[in-house]
Amino acid sequence: xxxxxxVEIVKQSLYxxxxxKKIKKIIIKNRNLRFKLxxxxxxxxxxxxxxHVNRFSxxxxxxxxxxxxxLIHLGMSGTIHIVRNKDKNLITNTSFYSSPSIPKKHNHIxxxxxxxxxxxxxxxxxxxxxxxxxxxxxxxxxxxYGPEPFEKKFNVKYLKxxxxxxxxxxxxxxxxxxxxxxxxxxxxxxxxxxxxxxxxKKSGRLNVNDYKNIILFSKKVLKFAIKxxxxxxxxxxxxxxxxxxxxxxxxxxxxxxxxxxxxxxxGTIKKKKMSNRSTFYCNMCQK
DNA sequence: AAGAGGCCCTGATAGC
DNA sequence: TGCTATCAGGGCCTCT
Numbered sequence: 001x002x003x004x005x006x007v008e009i010v011k012q013s014l015y016x017x018x019x020x021k022k023i024k025k026i027i028i029k030n031r032n033l034r035f036k037l038x039x040x041x042x043x044x045x046x047x048x049x050x051x052h053v054n055r056f057s058x059x060x061x062x063x064x065x066x067x068x069x070x071l072i073h074l075g076m077s078g079t080i081h082i083v084r085n086k087d088k089n090l091i092t093n094t095s096f097y098s099s100p101s102i103p104k105k106h107n108h109i110x111x112x113x114x115x116x117x118x119x120x121x122x123x124x125x126x127x128x129x130x131x132x133x134x135x136x137x138x139x140x141x142x143x144x145y146g147p148e149p150f151e152k153k154f155n156v157k158y159l160k161x162x163x164x165x166x167x168x169x170x171x172x173x174x175x176x177x178x179x180x181x182x183x184x185x186x187x188x189x190x191x192x193x194x195x196x197x198x199x200x201k202k203s204g205r206l207n208v209n210d211y212k213n214i215i216l217f218s219k220k221v222l223k224f225a226i227k228x229x230x231x232x233x234x235x236x237x238x239x240x241x242x243x244x245x246x247x248x249x250x251x252x253x254x255x256x257x258x259x260x261x262x263x264x265x266x267g268t269i270k271k272k273k274m275s276n277r278s279t280f281y282c283n284m285c286q287k
Numbered sequence: 288a289a290g291a292g293g294c295c296c297t298g299a300t301a302g303c
Numbered sequence: 304t305g306c307t308a309t310c311a312g313g314g315c316c317t318c319t
Binding site: 076106172276 | 289290293296297298
C-alpha cells in the first residue's frame with residue numbers, strides 16, 4: 001500500500017510521538033512477516049531510547065541511543081497505531097488506519113512505552129523489520145537503492161545513463177527501486193500521465209524532454225501527495241486521524257473508462273496489466 | 288544480463 | 304446465503 005508520501009506521513013507521526021521515548025517492553029504475537037522477525041529484535045529495542053525517526057524511500061528508520069537501527073517496511077498492508085494508556089480504545093495520532101479502535105486481528109508487534117503503546121498491524125504480512133547494529137550496516141543495506149526523486153542525483157545524466165538502449169518499459173523502471181526509490185504503482189501511473197508518456201513505452205526510446213518531464217513530475221506529484229496527507233484507499237488515515245486527500249486528485253489511477261482530465265484532451269483512460277500490476281493511462285495524450 | 292512472471296498473504300468485492 | 308474468482312498501494316526470487 002504505502003508509497004513514499006504515505007510513509008513520509010507515518011514518519012512525521014512517529015517522529016512526533018516516539019522520539020526521545022524509551023521502549024519499556026516488547027510483545028511479539030507473530031514473527032512471521034515478509035522476513036522472519038530477527039532474533040535480536042527485542043534485545044536491540046528493549047530499554048532503549050529512540051534517538052531519531054527518519055525515512056528513506058518506503059522505509060522508516062528508527063535510530064536508538066546506542067546507534068543501532070530498526071528499519072520498518074510496511075509492505076502492502078502494514079499500519080502503525082499509537083494508543084494512549086488512559087483511553088484504550090482511542091487511537092490518537094495513528095498512522096494511517098481508519099478504525100476508531102484498535103484493529104481486532106493481525107496485531108503482530110507491540111512496543112510498550114511509558115504512556116502509550118505502538119502497535120504494528122499487517123493483515124497480509126508483506127511488511128518487515130530489520131535490525132542494523134551500526135550506521136555502516138544500515139548504509140550498506142540501503143546503498144543498492146536508487147536515489148529518491150528529490151535527490152540531485154536523479155537528473156538527466158542519470159536517466160540517460162540508466163535508460164539508454166533499454167527495452168524495459170518506463171513504467172516498470174519507475175517501479176524499480178534500484179532505479180529510483182519510493183515510487184509505487186499509484187504514483188508511477190500519475191507521474192507518467194503528467195509526463196505525457198505511455199507507460200508501455202520502451203525506456204530506450206525516451207528523449208531528453210521525456211527525462212526532464214519524468215524528473216519534474218516525480219518531484220511534483222510526490223510533494224503534492226505529501227502535502228495532501230497521502231492517498232487514502234480503503235479507509236486509511238493520516239497522522240492526525242484524518243483521511244489522506246490525494247486520491248481526490250488522481251488523474252488516471254482507478255479511472256478506467258472515464259474521460260481524460262487533461263484540458264481539451266478527448267481521450268479515455270484505459271486499464272491494462274503490466275508485469276501483473278494495474279496500469280492506467282490516457283489513450284490519446286500519453287504517447 | 289535483462290526482463291517477465293510467480294509467489295508470499297489476507298480481505299474486500301463482484302458474480303453466479 | 305455461500306461458493307469462487309479476481310484484485311489490492313510491494314518486492315524478492317526464479318526462469319528464460
